[in-house]
Amino acid sequence: MAQSTYEQVLARLKLAKEVLNLDEGTFAILCEPERALEVNMPVRMDDGSIKVFKGFRVQHNTSRGPGKGGVRYHVDVNYDEVKSLAAWMSFKCGVVDIPYGGAKGGVCVDVTKLSEGELERLTRCYTARIAPIIGPMKDVPAPDVNTSGKIMAWMVDTYSALTGQYQPGVVTGKPLSVNGSLGRNEATGRGITIAVRELLKRLNLDPKKVTVAVQGFGNVGGLGSILMSSLLGVKIVAISDITGTYYNPNGVNVKAAFEHSGKSPKKLLEGYTEPGMVKIDDPKAVLYTECDLLVPAALENQITAENAGKIKAKNIVEAANGPITAEADEILKKAGKVVVPDILANAGGVTVSYFEWVQNLYGYYWTVDEVNDRLDVKMSSAFDSCWEFAKEKNITMRIAAYCLAIKRIVDAMQARGIFL
Ligand code: NAD
Secondary structure (H helix, E strand, O other), X not given: OOOOHHHHHHHHHHHHHHHHOOOHHHHHHHOOOOEEEEEEEEEEOOXXXXXXXXXXXXXXXXXXXXXXXXXXXXXXXXXXXXHHHHHHHHHHHHHOOOOXXXXXXXXXXXXXXXXXXXXXXXXXXXXXXXXXXXXXXXXXXXXXXXXXXXXXXXXXXXXXXXXXXXOHHHOOOOOHHHOOOXXXXXXXXXXXXXXXXXXXXXXXXXXXXXXEEEEOOOHHHHHHHHHHHHHHOOEEEEEEEOOEEEEOXXXXXXXXXXXXXXXXXXXXXXXXXXXXXXXXXXXXXXXXXXOOEEEEOOOOOOEOOOOHHHOOOOEEEOOOOOOXXXXXXXXXXXXXXXXXXXXXXXXXXXXXXXXXXXXXXXOOOOOHHHHHHHHHHHHHHHHHHHHHHHHHHOOOHHHHHHHHHHHHXXXXXXXXXXXX
């Protein structure tokens, strides 16, 4: 039977435990979240009926600071997934060395079936339900799949009303009008671009000769494609979303494609075409594109033991969280593929979220150049540490990233000691 997403987390944790020689007690602490809350939200629908939606907030480890992690609205949200995403957030904050623990939230809902009013009432009720465990010094949510700045603004408003004071630092990824940060919207895509730049540098590849396929064309895949092509000059030959794969060997005009999806009510590529483009109905076809670099930027568990052998790209930069399963890791390793792991490659979003929170706490705001320059410093330095540690220990970049993050978390746990 296929491993659950959390079993994938544990499989990687075990490999890191061996490299770091972790004792069983410390390992056991890392294997379970500190706190997990299940909530149920009754929402008055537009037709007057009441529907109940299930949600979660999970805090994996807060030894290094408040919990940090997005809120996902998706029909497939379940406890196993949220728990996995929370653990990845602990490791992600550890690898880029920002003073946060890991957390995540999610609501099981098909957002395409909700009106704007229903979405707002659901968000406000979810915020009220998780309010006892969130806060600027406790746990700071942010956007993830199908949540946006607008939803973050409703969360700020609800939390501020409940606590009787304006608290913009309770969430990040907010619009600028409610103390968001310049550069936050494209931060994950910019971080992906920095990871790709650093990888190509080390492989001695000229970006202008590099072809790329990108799975998923939302905030991360869409903006990441635009930044990779405009800042590095790579050629994006295939993009995709749930409506299919869009292939153009001459290079996709990713800006035009993003404008097209931006205008569609569900933000989809459906109907997009340009000279030389072929549409393939299978959304997964993008994964098997003949190219130098594959960037999965949709959801988890896309590259599995069943299809890993079909990947033609030599290099993979994981923009989504958990797109490759632990079993697929082994197949890709044997095939000599280089994988830049999610907890490093997509850490740009949480890094600029951290900058947003810092600005909220001291009430003084940076220019976009300050934000981007500081992001570049954090990402390039984390990439370098993972690359060098992987070389030194002869391990994959994923396990190197896990080790560096876990070492920082364990140092904090040991310094603080076990309570009681
Ligand atoms: P999004 O909702 O903006 O976009 C998701 C995209 O993936 C959409 O284009 C959707 O159509 C596509 N998609 C979904 N299922 C697909 C499938 N089976 N095949 C092909 N395409 C599919 O979400 P996002 O914010 O871009 O997040 C994408 C991934 O990146 C998620 O794993 C998320 O956890 C991760 N991530 C996001 C951020 C952030 O700042 N937004 C930060 C770090 C990691």
